[in-house]
Amino acid sequence: MSDLLNRLQASVGKEFVFKAQYPIGHAPIRQYALSLENFNPLYSDSAFAKAHGLRDVMAPPTFICDSWQYFGGDIDERGELLGRHELRDLVGLRAGNDYEFFQPVHPDDTITAKWRVLDVAVKEGRSGKTIFQNFEVTFYNQRDELLAKSIEMMFHRG
Amino acid sequence: MTTPVTRYYEDVSEGEQLPVLTRTMSVARMMIYGAATWDFIRLHYDEGFAKSKGFPGPFVDGQMTGGHLAQLVQDWAGPSAFLRKLSFRNRAMLFPGDIITLQGTVTRKWIENGEHLVECSLWVDNQKGEKVIQPGSAVVRFASRSK
Numbered sequence: 001m002s003d004l005l006n007r008l009q010a011s012v013g014k015e016f017v018f019k020a021q022y023p024i025g026h027a028p029i030r031q032y033a034l035s036l037e038n039f040n041p042l043y044s045d046s047a048f049a050k051a052h053g054l055r056d057v058m059a060p061p062t063f064i065c066d067s068w069q070y071f072g073g074d075i076d077e078r079g080e081l082l083g084r085h086e087l088r089d090l091v092g093l094r095a096g097n098d099y100e101f102f103q104p105v106h107p108d109d110t111i112t113a114k115w116r117v118l119d120v121a122v123k124e125g126r127s128g129k130t131i132f133q134n135f136e137v138t139f140y141n142q143r144d145e146l147l148a149k150s151i152e153m154m155f156h157r158g
Numbered sequence: 159m160t161t162p163v164t165r166y167y168e169d170v171s172e173g174e175q176l177p178v179l180t181r182t183m184s185v186a187r188m189m190i191y192g193a194a195t196w197d198f199i200r201l202h203y204d205e206g207f208a209k210s211k212g213f214p215g216p217f218v219d220g221q222m223t224g225g226h227l228a229q230l231v232q233d234w235a236g237p238s239a240f241l242r243k244l245s246f247r248n249r250a251m252l253f254p255g256d257i258i259t260l261q262g263t264v265t266r267k268w269i270e271n272g273e274h275l276v277e278c279s280l281w282v283d284n285q286k287g288e289k290v291i292q293p294g295s296a297v298v299r300f301a302s303r304s305k
Binding site for chain 2: 028031032034035036037038039040041042048049052053060061062063065066067068069071075078079080081093094095096097098099100101104153
């Protein structure tokens, strides 16, 4: 665990930038909504979305923060995307999220995600050591407009 | 779902309860979620792999419940409202077959920099009465009849 902790602590402050090669598209938005059993027409009916001031259907708000669609790479034997560096060195569980949304996300948006390691901490309890790792992720479109910000909180019990 | 209708800031009252949303976790939905989010980690669909890592079986990605919380809020707030913030802390793992109940209440409404904002407190319980999400909160920007 000390090797893992040393690697994680060395990653604090590092930033990793991932730029999508193509726009989000309509189908992934519909697929994400389907996974949530979410049939709000804002996500599937362009005419309905336009009638409510949008240029097309929008993605469910959390889509952009949940999806690694912008990433290009293979997976390893765990199913983990390869090449995410220290971002997934800690294969942990989710402690929570703080999201901030600045504008609707549409199928024609091409995403750039900037991941930064905020901090790493260790807490000792009755069940042993727990490592906490927090990230700040900012999402931009092809016009470099800020779409959303997410604070990701993960933990790992050693 | 019935066609959503616009809700205005003036229609919202502090103390108001959001309509309860209930969802049953299933491997099929978890698989769709994993595909949609490019999260192919086997812990979320491969029973043998999950058990080999010390878990009782495949478990739900904690962010998926965040997606359900956004749904709870957006469905209540209507299609002209915009979710500005969503925050949640995961307290319990979810597995296929678990049933979650998502609830919320309006805690505050105010106008800031011309935005008509409403804050909600949110929480999620499972079928055993355990807290799955607590605390949770959202801030929503509403349209106003005064504009």
